[in-house]
Amino acid sequence: MGWVHQIIDGRHLKNPQQLVCVSMLSPDRIADNQFAEIWYVAGRARGSITIPVPESLQLKVEDEVRINTRACTLSVSRMKK
16 A cells, blocks of 8 residues: 655656666656656555556545555556545
8 A cells, every 4th residue: 555645747757767667768758757656555664666657547645546566567546435
C-alpha cells in the first residue's frame, strides 16, 4: 500500500537518471509524462518510488494506491474506499 506524495511534470523531474523506474525512459518520454512520487509500506520496509502515471489514471496528492515496487512496468491502481 502506498500514498501519492506528489505529482511531478516530467519537465520538472530532478535527476531522472537516478530514479529506477524513470532512468530507462528517453528524455522525450520523460518530458511528455506526469510522474507520481509514491511513499509506501511493504511489510516492515518503507520507501518511496517515482513512477510514470498512465494517462488513464487521474491521481492526486494523498490518494491511496497499490503498486508493485519490483516491476517498473506500471502496476498502479487507485484503492477503493
